[in-house]
Amino acid sequence: MLYRYTLFILFGVLSCGVFAQGETSNWYFGNGAGIQFNNDGSVTPLNDGRLNTFEGCTTISDAIGNLLLYTDGITVYDRTHNVMQNGRGLYGDPSSTQSAIVVQKPQDPNILYIFTVDTAVFEGDPDRGMNYSVVDMTMNGGDGAVIQKNVNLLADCSEKISAVIKNCQDESIWVVTLGTENGGLGAFDTFHAFEVSATGVNTTAVKSKFAGLEIFDPRGYLKFSADGTKLACANSASGLFLYDFDATTGILSNQQNIGVSAPNKFPYGVEFSPNQQFLYTHTSNNAPADEVGTHSSSLVQYDLTAPNIQASEVEIDRRSIYRGALQLGQNGKIYRTIAENYLTGTSYLGVIENPNAKGDAANYRHNAVFLGPDRATQGLPPFIQSFFDRVAIIKNADGTSSTSQTICFGEPFTLESEVIPGATYNWEKDGSPLANSGNTFTINTADITDSGRYSLEIMPADPSECPIVGEAFILVNPLPDNPSLFLAQCDIVTNGAPDGLTTFNLEQAIFNSDYTYTFYESLTDLGSDSAIVNPIGYTNSNPYNQTIHYKVVDSNGCENTGELNLEVRDIIINLGDEKVFYTCDEVPEDTFLEGFFDLNAIQDDEYASVDVVFYANQDDASLEQNPISGDYLTGSTNIFARIETGNECEDIDLINLVVNPTPSFEFEQEIIWCTDGPPLTIQAPGGFDLYQWYRLDGANIVALGNNKELDISAVGNYILEIGYQYNTAEGIFECFNTTDFEVVPSNIAFIQDVDVTDLTDNNMVEVMVTGDGDYEYSLDGVSYQDSPIFENVEPGFATISVRDKNGCGISEQLISVIGYPKFFTPNGDNVNDTWQLIGVNEEYQSETLISIYDRYGKLMAQVSPKTSGWNGTFNNRQLPSSDYWFKINLEDGRVYQGHFALKR
Known part of the structure; x- marks a missing residue:
């Protein structure tokens, strides 16, 4: 536990106070995306960032959470989101996994070091290795300026970098990357730890070389545990490694190659849980970067306390997304980037809500943080991991601890640390001291104002021992509203006397669909949680008026109680007084009567000034279930119109829907008229009440008559409409059916010519005619054929007969076929x-x-x-x-x- 408090020593010189530690309050990353951490542990999206990076980025704020700068490793943006003076041309790369990290100079909060690691992404793109640049925050009115740029530390290295505090006595910081032993080209086998002290950056690294280690894939994150004792190194295709780290010497040891057994085996993002028990990695299937729909990623957890770390692997999420970063936030939750592929990000971050819990209890939520119009890509900003080295002082019911908690208004909560004999306990909330000197702090009845960041500094009795810092983020949610509710129900009585008892749909009293409601008949039932089991269909037990109780629960689990007053109103319906509406059978050719009723039209005509809903039966009308509307298809039936005012039943009307038969008849679709004869008289089918004939004249419809028969004297398209007439109490009601038909012309043939080929072995005769008919041909007046051509005609005289098949007549002509006897x-x-x-x-x-x-x-x-x-x-x-x-x-x-x- 030696290193869980060093931030107090290192940054206590700032005027913000001992527990502020807001350096990680603002994150900028991806395509203009950003988030801000609030004192109550909640997160707010930021949309003012100017980064446009596929991977590498970093951000730093001051100790009370004011933004100082952010960068993609090439361009530095100041707190006003403008390019910082001399802030272009740093030797990082947006395609480098961890392009940059910011380290504050010990004992000088105005000097910041930006360490960068480069990469080559195309032929001719130089890889400038590891460098650092210096920022002076006193310049430009506090906006800062880059005063020294690109001091080279390694000629080549991997795309990863991490930093951690050395210890509380020595205020130095270790900045570590992976490269070759000499810092040149080749397989990576050596970790280089550069110490940053009050005198500046020591350019001579402490090296930890591992025999047999050959890392050829530079991609992936490098991350310290918050207490500085472990270092995780993800190398994508080259695997996942875990090391022990001695912060006193900067030496790494105990290399462990953790084989990923999840289907997606290429590690990229890594992060430790706040209690250092679990290691998380974001792995992928390493599909080609720019492909769409082929990517898959896993979120994997390892228990570092297990005898066999690799065997403790738990895959807590798998889905079709691209690789991405993992980064611990100051609220104790771990955030995950979500991207579709290398080029396309999304507007969401995933969140591991309880990273100190094992397996699925870690509670990963996908698409948990909406970033607005901006997009996360693959990278999140790395920080000095010691910023997150805090004792968790929230004790959970399952025995675990955490740094953030959401509770409901009025509930108690207790913050607790270990008991250290002789130690002094100093408590703060949002930077202000609290009057409490013990190892526990309790609020018996939480108010909304109790939301915030609680910090605890434990000062051991031995001044040579380092202080211990604990922190908790508390969010107190208000209780859901619990107004007194009222529900009036109509009791429909058609026979017998009213009794004041009817069925209620208690859910009609619900006023906020985001809440969950439970109803109880009495306070005793509410106390024992004996809920009404049938809130839809509940029958009141007290006639006419009854008060029941409800419990309302919001999405945070916060609950409240209230009263629901029920009132029964008698509605007496006298059969025969109902409103009647008529329609016609929709399909007259079938064996049953069924038609459409326009309920919207009925509502507009009969209930224009009231709130009305239609139901198919009395139970639905009472319980307000299964409403009907629009074009309602039904046979003859009764429906119910429920009239309300402010969700209170005022009246219920019985409506009689009557379906009348529609004429069904057959009529020829095509009628032939011999145009060289008299007008054609056609007859409509008999047995109906109404007839109407129409002719289509272009776009116009011309009425011709309303008798059963019609004389036709013109070809064209016609309509026959036939109807039934019903005499009702509401007046005359008519049902019509129509059919379209066409009058087509036919007439006797006019023989234009006869072509005779004679004096041959095969005498032929061909008849040429004109006319509108369908003709057939004969040489003997008895046998007819469809073809106008006759072959093998015997010589002599013959009479050509042309007959209209439609009966319009026969045309004849005598012909001669010349021949001779042999x-x-x-x-x-x-x-x-x-x-x-x-x-x-x-x-x-x-x-x-x-x-x-x-x-x-x-x-x-x-x-x-x-x-x-x-x-x-x-x-x-x-x-x-x-x-x-x-x-x-x-x-x-x-x-x-x-x-x-x-x-x-």
Whole structure:
């Protein structure tokens, strides 16, 4: 316990008083983020910082908590948030884990040393190792100036630095980093401890080299325990190490490599609990820095009192975030940075609320401190860890101790330290002495004014022994408000006499949803904590008026009690006097009646000036559960309208909702009208009360009539509306159903042309028509086809028939398909006795000339279509059986040649 008080000796020369120790009151870090610690242990975000750093940063305040300066290791900002005179160009780096730390010169509070450690982040970026610069706070009206810059201590080192007080007799401070033995390049194996005394910085380090230690990863935090006896070193990919430290000599010993068994094995941030029993580390999976969604981190605790420290590992948190720092605050809590990846931070810090407790009892809260618009990245400011070396004087019920406590107004609290025979106990609150001389300090009934920072200095009887300093942060929360509450309930009576008893929803009396309420029937029940088990559905035991009691508890566990007065008001409902509203069946095609009621419209029309809520049944209306509103889909039913004034039931109306049938009918969606015929008369389905026809004329709807039938004389889109009419006590109510239909045109075909391909082996006929109909075609008036093309047509005369499928009529035209017989037999049997073209007559191709030749090309005859044809003679002499040739000069100009056979 030799080192738990040295801050008194070192900083007692300041005018702030013995116990002030506000050097850690202000933190600036990340992208403009900051927090301030208050005397009651609470934290306030600061948004006036100018840092923009991915990792390294540091801050220092004076002993009473006034900001002095902060830096990312390159640029120094003064207390006014301006760049300090000569404050640019320090040899730190925002990408260095612990880019800088500030140490006050012993016996001279006006001189501050800024120690920096550099790193190289890209090719060509120099790594200038470890340096220090000197700040004189007397300059520039107290804003300070850098009077000496970048005094080199090591040519190269890791990205980590920590500091601790030497002891209470020797006012020096040790500043320690990890590097190589000679301070040059290579694997890190040596700790360098530089002593800062009243004479300045000793540039010759005390070295602690460890055989077999080879640290190649410079990333990660270096942190002393507050009592200066332990040093933890996180080296990311190179592992986590723990050492004993002799503050008298500056020598480290007893190296322990603590293997991380948690899934995320790369240690970065480290911190000791205030009682030095536990070591915490923030580990990660070391995923690529700029990736999104691949990072995972763990918060791991080790018990340093365990026989096997590594085996005591407890993972108290794991989530998908980037690596980050851990830093003990003056209120005894440990804060954790929360970042998405290397480039992107968040607006929150996590907090270990009870770091002196083992395992999950440490109570880690994620996103516990909101930083406002600014963001934390990976780093938090390091301090001389001795600032946090204080005896915890709050004794917890589980036997642990702590430095901060939240209690409720009116509760007692006791602060207590160990009993040291002959010692003197000096107590202060917020820097003012307290009239108390014992080892305990008790407040029997805490008031809000009792919130604050309590400090205890224990002066041993032996003047050669060092003083002991204890500290506690007390926050006294006010009790939640407990006004006298009133709840009026309506007792709905439809049959029988009223009795003044009904059900209440006691939770309707709750006036602050942030609080928890419990209700009791009597003070006796309140005293024994026998709560009403059914606050929703509670039935009063005293008719009409009854007083019950409630307990209200806030989020801090502070509780208060009050009264709730209940009143029952009789509401007599006479069946038949209810308000009735009608609607139409929403889906007339199904088998049940169900429709929508616009309850908002009912409220506006019937209850515009009162506070009303609708409920589906009487129980819900009484208990104010499951309110209904808006478009309410239901069958015919009764609902209840609860009318209130200031949450007091004034009246309840019974409302009858009636769903009337909507017409259901079938009607053709497309109706064909023969436009070359008379107007079309269409009929609506029968059995309904109301009819209305409409035609759509562009964007306009034109009413056509309200009879059951309608004469249509124009094609287009139409609407048929059919309705039922109901005569009610409230007046006429109508339900309509509509259907859209289209009148499409059809008519008889107009034959424009017939294309005949004849005198071939495959005679073809194609019919060309115009019209609005759907047509089919025939050559015999019996068999119809959809195609207007006929193939393999026999020669001769035929009548083309074009029929409208919609029944609008048939168009006909006679055609001729010309052909000829392949042979003839002029033997006088009156069968094939002559040869003549087929499909020609006096009307069709009558001027055609047919010339017949023998096989030698001699003209045998010339025949006209007007005759019966050639009889097989030449000059009245019968010609022999043979093939004969013909040439046809058709009237339409075509010329055709062929041959046929004469058979005898």
